[in-house]
Amino acid sequence: MKRELVLAGLSLLVLIAQAAVGRVVAPQWCPDLGLLLVVGFGLSVRSATSGIALAAFVGYLSDLLSGSLLGQHMLLRMVAFAAARVGCRRLNLRGPVPLAIFAAGLSTAHGLALWALVSFFASGSPPPWPPVGDFAAQAAVNGLLAPLVAAGVARVYQALGDEEGTKLMRLEPRKFPA
Amino acid sequence: MRLPLLVVGLVVVATVSMVVDRRALRGGPRNFPPWAGPIVDAAVPIQKALSYPIDFARQTWARYGDLVGVAEENALLQERIHVLEEENLQLREALVASGRLAQIAEMRADFEVPMLPAQLVGSDLSAFFRSVLVDRGRAQGVRSGMPVISEEGIVGLVTATSERASRATLLLDRQTAIDGTVQRSRTRGIVRGRGTDLVEFEFVARGGEVEVGDVVITSGLDGVYPKGLRVGIVTAVSEPGSKLLRTATLVPAVDFGRLEQVFVILRRGPSMELLYRTEGGDADAQTASAGASGR
Helix, strand or coil: CHHHHHHHHHHHHHHHHHHHHCCCCCHHHCCCHHHHHHHHHHHHCCCHHHHHHHHHHHHHHHHHCCCCCCCHHHHHHHHHHHHHHHHHHHCCCCCHHHHHHHHHHHHHHHHHHHHHHHHHHCCCCCCCCCCHHHHHHHHHHHHHHHHHHHHHHHHHHHHCCCHHHHHHHCCCCCCCCC | CHHHHHHHHHHHHHHHHHHHHHHHHHCCCCECCCCCHHHHHHHHHHHHHHHHHHHHHHHHHHHHHHHCCHHHHHHHHHHHHHHHHHHHHHHHHHHHHHCCHHHHHHHHHHHCCCEEEEEEEEECCCCCCCEEEECCCHHHCCCCCCEEEECCEEEEEEEEECCCCEEEEECCCCCCEEEEEECCCCCEEEEEECCCCCEEEEEECCCCCCCCCCEEEECCCCCCCCCCCEEEEEEEECCCCCCCEEEEEEEECCCHHHCCEEEEECCCCHHHHHHHHHHCCCCHHHHHHHHHHCC
């Protein structure tokens, strides 16, 4: 529980910092750190229950700090967590290159899903289709930063103690009949 | 069993949040939820602290850039002041001659709009949306539906508030639409955000007269923004063709990349007032704005 709380607190700080830095960086070149954190959770957090709760928390914070409807990012971050979880089991995402490609693909899928959600909830005509260049730029930036963020999340997670791992490894003392 | 229950619960929470927030956006006061307001309020001082070195570096660079050619600019401005002083004098003379100066001076008080300076502390986390977080909230009299401007022109509209912070959706956002007029030809149309650094101006092809370089201002007819605020300058106009509507591309009057200080107009337009009053529950807005106007 301690690790999850620390990761949640760190995620909040990261998102706040991103919003501040985002004032000077063009939006398409600004990495989606919330998404990258969730990918990192998918790769490092052992418990799926904790991971999905953290992903939902990061999504909700993203909703608060962006112009989306409350719940849009929350939903999509949970899906991203599930994708990262499945991805790390089915694919070899241990190296930086596969992880970067995976994150770039996930970033594009996330953008499309967000557009679909916004269109679904928009009154009147749906919002214009986002420029392909912007999608590609952000996917590239996210891909480049994904290995770094994932490594950071893994390091924090390990530094705080892998309690469940320790539990699994612990050997119960054998009781011999007297 | 615990995981599926949690997933279902979280998906339900997300879906309900979206529906509730959508309803709030369509009408009625839209505040951050009570449990989320403190998070946003807490983010503001951190973002301010983080913004300080960024703003300092930007201002230093901008000032250095401004120094280049300052003498030439000074001479041009001096010349412009003389022209404007002369023009002002002539207009005053004309007003005095028509005996309407005192009447206009009395009317001025009615037209003065209470404005609250605010600082931008954060931008949107998602590249898909264009909004900013400002460091003024309900405690300072800011309410959803109030326009946000800068000395250059229209910035956007307050769409959510907490006690000490507000979120303003920018003119650039895909969900923004403003009733605009071309200053020269008085052609009316709708200004829409495209999610990029440019906006589009849609106008009726027949009779519409729009040229590159034209200035588009707010018409005031949407009942959201006051009349006469600069929206942008036309940089391209679509070919007439056979379509009923034509589109012009505008460069916003406000340089959003360098925006630091904005003003919240502490008075909602008639449409917004009607919209929010219909839903009720935000009757204190006027009182607050009246109070804030005294600051």
